């Protein structure tokens with residue numbers, strides 16, 4: 468076997484979906500290893516057996532650190548990097564006061580390039596190896612992001628945000644240019660290297676029916692692209708949508724009637740859903756994206772993880788940078804735990820880690836490539852030090868099993884917990 472590197476330590480393994488089958492569907496194997504060859508996982512198993520199979524290969528020994536799949540952040544806005552943690556507004560005011568003025572700066576390709584590189588370096592330092600990002604309405608902002616990701620060999624999903632009303636003039640495209648610019652970006656980037664294109668209408672208040680229809684047609688022409696948007700985040704947003712689309716049965720119907728509901732659809736937030744919406748989401752196979760730090764930070768509400776995942780709706784996990792208050796998927800898992808508690812569904816550490824890796828990968832239809840350490844998967848790996856601060860170390864020392872140790876890092880950890888991050892088989896952090 469021609470391999471490049473062997474990582475040994477404690478290895479996180481998914482045997483099934485812990486959200487459905489329970490924590491027994493996950494294992495932490497001590498004294499195991501991950502053998503990397505040509506950017507992919509060649510084998511996993513007991514370290515001794517891997518050493519024997521590939522005796523010449525250099526080994527990095529991580530001891531009691533947890534070797535996990537790199538985190539997959541299923542909903543971010545990279546252009547909001549510099550306005551993260553902006554005080555005191557709820558969704559619509561937050562967009563108008565902080566977000567739109569910042570997004571206007573991305574008309575300058577040099578600025579877009581600078582923030583895209585800075586953002587990707589920041590998230591990699593937090594163990595995140597894949598994101599699904601909104602860009603701004605400027606096609607150059609998507610170019611800049613895909614170029615920055617290609618330079619770092621990161622698997623990313625992204626799209627030019629489309630909006631043609633209820634936003635500043637400088638940020639508005641129109642139905643035709645949204646279709647044409649998105650189509651050109653699909654031709655240039657979808658399937659190029661590790662990039663995937665995501666058709667991206669921001670949300671129905673900032674798109675005309677004509678624009679949603681054009682993007683529905685574009686998706687029908689490119690059914691292997693993902694489509695991402697926002698759904699039912701705040702109650703006054705929902706009232707606004709009802710006023711703008713009086714003929715629609717509900718918020719989801721503003722997408723459904725224009726061909727924007729489907730299996731490769733990703734709907735961020737999805738907090739205040741009606742029964743018909745839940746039924747249609749379950750029937751369509753679409754995915755929801757839980758953005759817990761954003762939902763508390765902007766004051767949106769408490770996502771029903773228990774109820775929605777019990778309906779068989781796939782759920783991914785996301786920071787929603789910069790509506791979310793952290794770049795860290797550890798912090799995001801902690802917030803998901805806290806929201807679960809408030810809704811009577813405490814999530815086990817295995818469920819939280821699954822959401823941040825394989826769960827998000829499945830939502831992005833990238834399972835088998837990312838989210839799981841298994842032969843053939845891309846070697847995107849986050850190595851977690853489970854005693855990264857004095858506070859965590861003293862708690863971990865009391866742990867009776869590995870999950871209890873991992874839970875302390877989920878609840879209290881940050882970028883200091885990343886011992887190493889491997890991207891496409893290369894050590895990046």
Ligand code: GUN
Pocket residue numbers: 544558562566669670697700761765787790791
């Ligand atoms: N809804 C429409 N646009 C946005 C955005 O940028 N962030 C969040 N959190 N919600 C949105």
Ligand code: ZN
Pocket residue numbers: 542543544697735787790
């Ligand atoms: Zn968002």
